[in-house]
Every structure is written in C-alpha cells, then in structure tokens.
Amino acid sequence: MRWVAENIDLLGAATREHLGLVVAPIVLSLVLSVLLAWLVSRTPRIATFTTVASALLYTIPSLPLFLVIPVVIGTALRSPTNIVIALTIYGLALLVPTAITSTRGTAAPLVEAATAVGHAPRQLFWQVQLPLAAPEILAALRVVSASTISLATLGSVLGVAGLGRLFTDGFQRGLQEEIISGIVLTVGLALACDLLLVLLGRLALPWTRRSPGVRT
Amino acid sequence: MDPAVAGGAHVSLVDDTTAWLTDAVNWSGPAGIPSRLGEHLLVSLVVLVASVVIALPIGMLIGHTGRGVVVAVAVSGGLRSIPTLGLVTLLGIWLGIGLEAPIIALLVLATPPILTGAYAGFRAVDRDVVDTARALGMTPWMVVRSVELPLAATSVLNGLRSATLQIVATVTVAAYVAxxxxxxxxxEGLRTRQYGEMLGGSVLVIILALVLDVLFAGLVHLLRPAHVRAASRTVTRPNTTERHLVT
Structure with missing residues (x-):
C-alpha cells in the first residue's frame, strides 16, 4: 500500500491514458454497428457478408492485429491510433451481429401493427425495431466495454501508454505492487464503465424499466 | 514516432515480411518456424486439455442440476475481466521465466468460455425433454450422456472454440515472459526492431488462429444435434454475450 501512496500520480496518469484509448472504440463500435444494422435493414443482401466479416475479424489475435494495422494504414508502429482502430474492429466484431439479429428479430405482429398505425418502412427501423432491440444491444455493449478495457493493456507491449505500462514496467523492475495496482485499476475501470452503461441504459431506454408494483 | 515505420516506409515493411517468411534459414533448426509452431501448438493443446478436464465436468454439473449458476456467472465474469498481460507478468515475477507462469495464466483465461459453453448448453435443453427421459427410466448419468450432452453439443463446442482462440492468442502474449x-x-522483433520478423510472426499467428477456427467451425457443423441438422440450414453462431475477448 505504501507503494500505491507514493506512486498515486503515476496510477492517475496511467488511468487517464487508458481512458483516452478505450472511450473512442466503445462509442465508435456502438454508433457504427447501429448504422450497419440500419444499412442491412435497407439492403438485406449484405447481412451474410457483414456476419461472416465480423466472425473473421473476431478470430484475429490482438497483439498481431495491433502490429499489422500500421502496415495496412501507414501509421507509426507505436501510435495509439493503431490500438484505437484494432479495439474498434473487435467492438464491431461483437456488436454488429447482435445489432443485426436483434433489430431483424422484431416479432412480425409488432412490425405489422407499426405499419398499420402508419409507420413508413423507413421509420420502422429507428422508431420500432431499434428501440425494441436496444436492451440486447446494450447487453452486448457491456461485453464490448469490458473486453476493450482489458485488451487495451496489451498496447504497452508496443510501447503505447495506458494501464498496461504498469505491467511491462512492473515486470521489468520486478515490482509486484505495480502489476497488482494495474490489475486492480483495470478491473475497477471495467466495473465502473459497466455501471455507467447500466445507468445510461436506464436513462436512455425508459421503456425497459418495469413500473413499480407491476410484476411481469 | 518511429521514423522506420512512418509514412511511405510501409511498402518496404511488406517486403521485409515476405523476405523473412520466405527465407529458408527461418524454416529450420530449433529457432525455426516449424519448431516454434510445434511449441505453440503443444502448449495450446496441453492447456486446452487441462482446462477441459477442469471446466467441462463442473459446467455439466451446474447445467444438469441448475445449482450454482449465479456463482458460475460471477466467477467466469470475474476471471474474464482480468487483463491477460497483467496476469502473465505477475505470475512471471512470482514463478520466474519459464512456462509455468504462462500455463497458469492460460488456464485461468481458458476455463471461463468452456464452463459457460457447458452450463449454458445444458440449461438450454428443454426441461420437458429431460423429464421425458427420466420418465422413461433413464438414470441421471444416462440423461446427461444420451440426452443433455448431445443436445448441448453445439454450445459446448463453441465454448471450446472460444477457449482455443483465447489460448492461441494468449500463448503469443506469453512469449513476453516465456x-x-x-x-x-x-x-523479439519488436525489441530488436527487426520488423520483418515481428510482422512475419504476427502473420503466422493470425493464419494459425484462422485455420483452427475454421476447423472448429467444421466440427461444430458436423456434430450439431440431429434435429437441428434436419430442421434448418441456419448457420450456428456463438451467442455474442457469451464471447469475450481478453487477448
């Protein structure tokens, strides 16, 4: 604990760096996967392609992906951009299939009812299918958030800053306190983000809240 | 900023990688690609078998009895939120350079998907089917072996598939300490700035992961329950909320 007290600035800085790495991929994968699901609802032919592409991208191990991205897009090897792009790819690999199947999975009678009360086909996705699919997408987003925060620590092997540098630095110096602090902070950050997502979900999706006193 | 890989230099990186991958020197001897690939596969196989032995019976028991699901969800969720590199480096300084640290880290990371695949698959079996099997006079063991396990096969195998991907990826990271x-x-390529070697190794790991995943997909397809085979042509896909990348 003395080590923690003496190095509180380092821990704070590493946490801030880590947040800088993970917020963009989490937000981007949510926005892009909803847009892709919308595209699929307009042109169902691309559904198989997007599902297969997601499964393939998911398969690529992360450390190799971090290293191959700079070659493909021409960034510097130790640029945080590589990590952000790689984490967004993993986020999409998890979220896109969920977004597509859950928005497509709206029960036929609901779609018919929505059409009957006057929803045009182009309104259906945003006003009926997406709101109904939202709880499922939120559940997948929580998984994305947890795995993104954990995966981002691997960037330190390349020399990208973040909580992961507590692992590489702690290993080189043989400091177990530093590594344990890094693990605790990573898990803590993941839990905090998960809680935040649950709260945001309650605010943004009031229709998923059960009204008090009513049991279903 | 690393001038060697900035901007237009990435064309030469592709050349370096191709050169490294096609150099005969890299394909022979104890440091050659075949022996390192063998090492990678052997460590992965040992860990996979060990984690199956540990997690599959527990997962089946939880799924069969319906007891301990909450604990199982909490434990596998907790284990999965531990960052791989943190676990590998911590065990590395405790146990020293060698294979012990990565193997323990690998076991910790590979058991959750197997456990989840097993109990989720068993829980998803229609309770009426299980009750019918009991009513026909099947013993609990017969119910597990002849009813629940075949019906849960897809889920169990998808758990193994996730675990295998996880292991292959983590063995790569474990090279940091082992x-x-x-x-x-x-x-090594990263440390010594031999980018051809670094990228060549990355390409090999990616190919290995893709090949193993395709093999598993084939296995899942072959071993899917008869009624699924007969009823539909839908592609079986692991439930995304059960998947969770940590490496």
Whole structure:
C-alpha cells in the first residue's frame, strides 16, 4: 500500500491514458454497428457478408492485429491510433451481429401493427425495431466495454501508454505492487464503465424499466 | 514516432515480411518456424486439455442440476475481466521465466468460455425433454450422456472454440515472459526492431488462429444435434454475450 501512496500520480496518469484509448472504440463500435444494422435493414443482401466479416475479424489475435494495422494504414508502429482502430474492429466484431439479429428479430405482429398505425418502412427501423432491440444491444455493449478495457493493456507491449505500462514496467523492475495496482485499476475501470452503461441504459431506454408494483 | 515505420516506409515493411517468411534459414533448426509452431501448438493443446478436464465436468454439473449458476456467472465474469498481460507478468515475477507462469495464466483465461459453453448448453435443453427421459427410466448419468450432452453439443463446442482462440492468442502474449512459441518472433522483433520478423510472426499467428477456427467451425457443423441438422440450414453462431475477448 505504501507503494500505491507514493506512486498515486503515476496510477492517475496511467488511468487517464487508458481512458483516452478505450472511450473512442466503445462509442465508435456502438454508433457504427447501429448504422450497419440500419444499412442491412435497407439492403438485406449484405447481412451474410457483414456476419461472416465480423466472425473473421473476431478470430484475429490482438497483439498481431495491433502490429499489422500500421502496415495496412501507414501509421507509426507505436501510435495509439493503431490500438484505437484494432479495439474498434473487435467492438464491431461483437456488436454488429447482435445489432443485426436483434433489430431483424422484431416479432412480425409488432412490425405489422407499426405499419398499420402508419409507420413508413423507413421509420420502422429507428422508431420500432431499434428501440425494441436496444436492451440486447446494450447487453452486448457491456461485453464490448469490458473486453476493450482489458485488451487495451496489451498496447504497452508496443510501447503505447495506458494501464498496461504498469505491467511491462512492473515486470521489468520486478515490482509486484505495480502489476497488482494495474490489475486492480483495470478491473475497477471495467466495473465502473459497466455501471455507467447500466445507468445510461436506464436513462436512455425508459421503456425497459418495469413500473413499480407491476410484476411481469 | 518511429521514423522506420512512418509514412511511405510501409511498402518496404511488406517486403521485409515476405523476405523473412520466405527465407529458408527461418524454416529450420530449433529457432525455426516449424519448431516454434510445434511449441505453440503443444502448449495450446496441453492447456486446452487441462482446462477441459477442469471446466467441462463442473459446467455439466451446474447445467444438469441448475445449482450454482449465479456463482458460475460471477466467477467466469470475474476471471474474464482480468487483463491477460497483467496476469502473465505477475505470475512471471512470482514463478520466474519459464512456462509455468504462462500455463497458469492460460488456464485461468481458458476455463471461463468452456464452463459457460457447458452450463449454458445444458440449461438450454428443454426441461420437458429431460423429464421425458427420466420418465422413461433413464438414470441421471444416462440423461446427461444420451440426452443433455448431445443436445448441448453445439454450445459446448463453441465454448471450446472460444477457449482455443483465447489460448492461441494468449500463448503469443506469453512469449513476453516465456520466450516460447510463435509469439517469440513478435516480441523479439519488436525489441530488436527487426520488423520483418515481428510482422512475419504476427502473420503466422493470425493464419494459425484462422485455420483452427475454421476447423472448429467444421466440427461444430458436423456434430450439431440431429434435429437441428434436419430442421434448418441456419448457420450456428456463438451467442455474442457469451464471447469475450481478453487477448
């Protein structure tokens, strides 16, 4: 604990760096996967392609992906951009299939009812299918958030800053306190983000809240 | 900023990688690609078998009895939120350079998907089917072996598939402390700025992961329950909320 007290600035800085790495991929994968699901609802032919592409991208191990991205897009090897792009790819690999199947999975009678009360086909996705699919997408987003925060620590092997540098630095110096602090902070950050997502979900999706006193 | 890989230099990186991958020197001897690939596969197989032995019976028991699901969800969720590199480096300084640290780290990371695949698959079996099997006079063991396990096969195998991906990826990272397997090229190349070696190793790991995943997909397809085979042509896909990348 003395080590923690003496190095509180380092821990704070590493946490801030880590947040800088993970917020963009989490937000981007949510926005892009909803847009892709919308595209699929307009042109169902691309559904198989997007599902297969997601499964393939998911398969690529992360450390190799971090290293191959700079070659493909021409960034510097130790640029945080590589990590952000790689984490967004993993986020999409998890979220896109969920977004597509859950928005497509709206029960036929609901779609018919929505059409009957006057929803045009182009309104259906945003006003009926997406709101109904939202709880499922939120559940997948929580998984994305947890795995993104954990995966981002691997960037330190390349020399990208973040909580992961507590692992590489702690290993080189043989400091177990530093590594344990890094693990605790990573898990803590993941839990905090998960809680935040649950709260945001309650605010943004009031229709998923059960009204008090009513049991279903 | 690393001038060697900035901007237009990435064309030469592709050349370096091709050169490294096609150099005959890299394909022979104890440091050659075949022996490192063998090492990678052997470590992965040992860990996979060990984690199946540990997690599959527990997962089946939880799924069969319906007891301990909450604990199982909490434990596997907790284990999965531990960052791989943190676990590998911590065990590395406790146990020293060698294979012990990565193997323990690998076991911790590979058991959750197997456990989840097993109990989720067993829980998803229609309770009426299980009750019918009991009513026909099947013993609990017969119910597990002849009813629940075949019906849960897809879920169990998808758990194994996730675990295998996880293991292959983590063995790569474990080279950071153990210097074994294909990850050694990646880590060594990074340290010494031999980018051809680093990227060559990365390409090999990616190919290995893709090949193993395709093999598993084939196995899942072959071993899917008869009624699924007969009823539909839908592609079986692991439930995304059960999947969770940590490496």
């Amino acid at each position: 210097d074994r397997g294909l990850g050694r090229y990646v880590i």
